[in-house]
Amino acid sequence: MITLDGVRKVYPGPVVALDGIDLTIPAGEIHGIVGESGAGKSTLIRCLTALERPTEGHVWVDGQDLSALNPTELRAARRSIGMVFQGGNLLDARTAGQNIAYPLKVAGLDRGKRRDRVQELLDLVGLGDRGNSYPSQLSGGQRQRIAIARALAARPAVLLCDEPTSALDTQTTDQILTLIKDVRDQTGVTVVIITHEMAVVRDTCDSVSLLEGGRVVQSGRVGDIVADTSSRLGRAIVPPPSVDSPPPGRSLIDLAFTSRPGEPASSHVLAVVAELGADVTAGTFETHGDSQIARLVISIESEKAGHTVATLTDRGIDASERAA
Numbered sequence: 001m002i003t004l005d006g007v008r009k010v011y012p013g014p015v016v017a018l019d020g021i022d023l024t025i026p027a028g029e030i031h032g033i034v035g036e037s038g039a040g041k042s043t044l045i046r047c048l049t050a051l052e053r054p055t056e057g058h059v060w061v062d063g064q065d066l067s068a069l070n071p072t073e074l075r076a077a078r079r080s081i082g083m084v085f086q087g088g089n090l091l092d093a094r095t096a097g098q099n100i101a102y103p104l105k106v107a108g109l110d111r112g113k114r115r116d117r118v119q120e121l122l123d124l125v126g127l128g129d130r131g132n133s134y135p136s137q138l139s140g141g142q143r144q145r146i147a148i149a150r151a152l153a154a155r156p157a158v159l160l161c162d163e164p165t166s167a168l169d170t171q172t173t174d175q176i177l178t179l180i181k182d183v184r185d186q187t188g189v190t191v192v193i194i195t196h197e198m199a200v201v202r203d204t205c206d207s208v209s210l211l212e213g214g215r216v217v218q219s220g221r222v223g224d225i226v227a228d229t230s231s232r233l234g235r236a237i238v239p240p241p242s243v244d245s246p247p248p249g250r251s252l253i254d255l256a257f258t259s260r261p262g263e264p265a266s267s268h269v270l271a272v273v274a275e276l277g278a279d280v281t282a283g284t285f286e287t288h289g290d291s292q293i294a295r296l297v298i299s300i301e302s303e304k305a306g307h308t309v310a311t312l313t314d315r316g317i318d319a320s321e322r323a324a
């Protein structure tokens with residue numbers, strides 16, 4: 001479990017990078033941290049590894065208040081925190097196996113136990129026969145698998161991933177995210193993923209926090225956030241479908257709604273759309289838990305657009321005209 005309690009970080013300048021962060025991430029959860037460049041994501045992750053000390057507040061990782069530890073205790077505590085960076089950050093002059101063994105050597109594990117643990121980790125990340133390969137002989141996805149194995153070597157309670165897939169293509173990204181989920185399922189490790197890719201949040205994270213100007217402006221279960229049609233973050237995670245511009249004289253209207261057991265919204269919404277004489281242009285439907293999240297684009301004659309949005313809104317449907 002990770003807890004941040006009133007964490008502020010002010011750099012000389014002064015630059016307020018974190019402005020009072022309160023956040024709890026339960027054990028075994030995969031939590032995404034999203035936000036624009038400069039929002040404070042890297043500072044937050046550096047505070048979680050104690051590479052950075054908060055100016056105010058406390059960071060608890062796996063039951064330990066990092067701010068209360070002396071340098072020796074901190075070195076030991078860092079072993080319970082694994083880190084994975086964009087691009088892997090492997091040591092090029094060492095083989096995959098030696099990269100994974102390195103933290104075990106630092107931890108003082110004897111050679112035989114190291115060898116067994118390295119093989120176990122290579123198997124865990126699906127590269128059981130690549131221990132003798134150098135990073136330059138591996139693909140980007142394979143290097144990232146080795147980086148994950150190295151981060152897990154000392155059996156950390158927490159795995160911090162800073163943009164783990166942003167250097168990878170879509171297929172490799174999916175494989176790495178599946179691996180992170182499998183690792184969490186098998187080991188119970190708590191995972192924090194910093195990402196600018198909303199698809200990572202949608203497909204992988206249990207919960208998410210949005211940082212803006214060093215503050216958490218929204219935080220919660222991904223399923224709840226995407227089900228909340230008024231949430232900007234929810235719409236970023238499940239975006240409306242992209243469609244071509246409408247022909248002259250017609251306008252597009254975006255609808256967002258959520259169907260839950262006992263509250264099936266789709267037939268109601270489609271009936272209102274038909275009653276108003278609008279056409280359905282495109283739609284996205286996604287299931288999160290027991291909710292079905294819908295984003296619909298409808299088209300209508302431009303002079304009826306204002307009335308259509310007002311009627312839909314009156315009937316409790318989230319609707320907005322798409323800017324031309």
Ligand SMILES: Nc1ncnc2c1ncn2[C@@H]1O[C@H](COP(=O)(O)OP(=O)(O)OP(=O)(O)O)[C@@H](O)[C@H]1O
Pocket residue numbers: 011012013015016017035036037038039040041042043044
């Ligand atoms: N060492 C530093 N000294 C002074 N200011 C810093 C330092 N590190 C970060 N900052 C500032 O703190 C703020 C937050 O930066 P941070 O790197 O945490 O944001 P970020 O969300 O990770 O951005 P990015 O996505 O671009 O990496 C920014 O205004 C940044 O310029």
